[in-house]
Amino acid sequence: MRGHIALRGLDEATLLNELGEEYRSRVLEDVQDLKEKAINVALAGPTKVTGVAMNIDRLSWELAVILTGVHELNTPERQALRQQVERHAARVASDLVEHLDKFVLSAQAALDDDGSRRR
Numbered sequence: 088m089r090g091h092i093a094l095r096g097l098d099e100a101t102l103l104n105e106l107g108e109e110y111r112s113r114v115l116e117d118v119q120d121l122k123e124k125a126i127n128v129a130l131a132g133p134t135k136v137t138g139v140a141m142n143i144d145r146l147s148w149e150l151a152v153i154l155t156g157v158h159e160l161n162t163p164e165r166q167a168l169r170q171q172v173e174r175h176a177a178r179v180a181s182d183l184v185e186h187l188d189k190f191v192l193s194a195q196a197a198l199d200d201d202g203s204r205r206r
Contacts, residue, residue, distance in 0.1 A: 111155045118151045133197045139190045146183040150176065 125144035129137045153176045160169035 114151050114154055118147045121147045132194075133200075136190070136193045136197050139186055139193050143183065143186045143190060146179055146186060150179045150183055153179065 122144050125140040128140040132140065153172060157169070157172055157176065159165075160172060
């Protein structure tokens with residue numbers, strides 16, 4: 088997911104012109120994969136890691152919904168709405184990347200706490 092966000096960026100040209108069916112399909116696959124991993128973390132992981140994983144799941148679904156539907160706003164009469172959606176997508180993507188980073192740190196801390204992390 089991070090690769091799809093970072094490689095494409097979320098500027099206006101990308102959101103409206105370059106997000107083809109193949110890209111949207113890959114994003115949806117990534118989101119489903121993240122959901123499965125978040126559930127596994129929730130079942131096995133400590134609370135601190137679970138919370139971050141569930142936020143990643145929520146944000147990835149939100150971003151996927153935006154990315155799969157934003158092409159429908161590429162009309163002159165929807166320009167104002169499109170700009171709002173673009174700003175929202177950029178915020179969600181930024182939050183998602185932040186939570187992905189936070190997950191790594193939380194998971195490392197949890198492994199350190201229970202002694203299972205190898206040094």
